[in-house]
Amino acid sequence: MKLVYINPETNLDLLAGSLWDGRGEDCRQQVVISIRQGRIAAVRPQETAVTEKNARQINLAGLTVLPGLIDAHVHLALDGIDFQASLARWQDPPAREAALARALRASLEHGLVAIRDGGDREGLNLQAREWVRTGKYPGPRVVATGMAVTKKGKYGSFLGPGTTDPASIRELIAGLVNRNVDQVKVVVSGLVTFRRYGEVGSLEFDAAELATAVKAAHAAGRPVMVHVNSAAGVDLALAAGVDSIEHGYFLTTAQLETMAARGTYWVPTVAAIANRLLTTKRDDYPEGERDIIRRTQESQQQMIARAYQLGVKLVVGTDAGAPGVYHGESYLDELLYWHRAGVPAVAILRAATVTAAAALGLGGELGQVKPGYRPCLIAVRGNPLEDLKVLAQPEMVFIDF
Known part of the structure; x- marks a missing residue:
């Protein structure tokens, strides 16, 4: 498991192979999750995303991202x-x-x-x-x-x-x-x-x-x-x-x-x-x-x-x-x-x-992948909607502080 810390200055684009956002019935494919100044700023299809010079990228192809x-x-x-x-x-x-x-x-x-x-x-x-x-x-x-x-x-x-x-x-x-x-x-x-x-x-x-x-x-x-x-x-x-x-x-x-x-x-x-x-x-x-x-x-x-x-x-x-x-x-x-x-x-x-x-009183902060929320996320190999066991060992955990 790789742990990635997000701070209030972090500008980061996560190129997710798949995304379950906390609300939908299914996963979305090929999504960019943009984190700006330590918060989720946008969630967009990869083909519409614009690369910004000051934003680092992490390629999560083959992984499903979901709320922590x-x-x-x-x-x-x-x-x-x-x-x-x-x-x-x-x-x-x-x-x-x-x-x-x-x-x-x-x-x-x-x-x-x-x-x-x-x-x-x-x-x-x-x-x-x-x-x-x-x-x-x-x-x-x-x-x-x-x-x-x-x-x-x-x-x-x-x-x-x-x-x-x-x-x-x-x-x-x-x-x-x-x-x-x-x-x-x-x-x-x-x-x-x-x-x-x-x-x-x-x-x-x-x-x-x-x-x-x-x-x-x-x-x-x-x-x-x-x-x-x-x-x-x-x-x-x-x-x-x-x-x-x-x-x-x-x-x-x-x-x-x-x-x-x-x-x-x-x-x-x-x-x-x-x-x-x-x-x-x-x-x-x-x-x-x-x-x-x-x-x-x-x-x-x-x-x-x-x-x-x-x-x-x-x-x-x-x-x-x-x-x-x-x-x-x-x-x-x-x-x-x-x-x-x-x-x-x-x-x-x-x-x-x-x-x-x-x-827990954290609604609006955690539990979904959407603009304004904290980028506390996990990335797993496989689709948890099809097999919950893929959650046993997350590949990556993103946590802010």
Whole structure:
């Protein structure tokens, strides 16, 4: 993979053999993407393009250019390999910095130009955001939540300090806003368990508490993403007016219809469950639990297909850092789970680009190849509309800073 940096003075013409622009049903052939002063200035057929003396050219014949990919749910402070070792590194500044830098680099090398971090108790994702912004380490744009809003004594102690009442919820959110988080993450339910099919950890907040969190975040201009599983949890989240449902295992068709009507984003994170059976630790699960994992995965895939049919705003997110979900590397896994569920490749790519950009608050900047947008692009060998696997190893990644 070759990494090309774009700065505000860059004047560059990309001679693309093929282009998928983030919106179309098909690829356009023989296109010039003109970048002027660090922004996309024009997208034209090659036969109509005029060569400018001060513009460098890169010949991408035989390659397909498309918007850089976006992962809407990651945890940079976890590595997907060893949860306890990741937590231990948080208290070792050099080790945790090196691990974060590796996660950022791996994400970029796999074609991710933006990621949204779902939080960690130390707020390390805020550091990572600044490292990328200042150029200390290469990486995708980081949309940061800092720490998650959790209930003390419930699931998620590694994500946030825990709250006890509406006053502490408002206090935590005010502190996060003061640290300039991009979005607010709230943990509404526990995890999916593998003891019994459909079993989920208990709800953390009641309706009034969750409404307090959403109101405080929205008043500060911050969208709210919620970790939530179970139909009861999704009902609670939708009633509170959250902006995106993260995970959403065991939600219902009626809830999908509500989400479609309201424009609520859904980030289904199939890999967070399914990839547990792809690691060397798969044998740690008894056969009965492995069966529940497979059934849970299949149920989620069925609901993704239904969500697509209903017009829900689907967004690709992997939960990278969860067991068996690796930064950058596991992104293709998530795309393929959707495709095997019956979602067309072009719809998956939109969920990975233009819709994901909107969910991250980056609409108008990323997710499309059109004038005025940032030139955060990837070039792959082959047509991703025909074979998503060509995204596994981008030939080139263009990133601005």
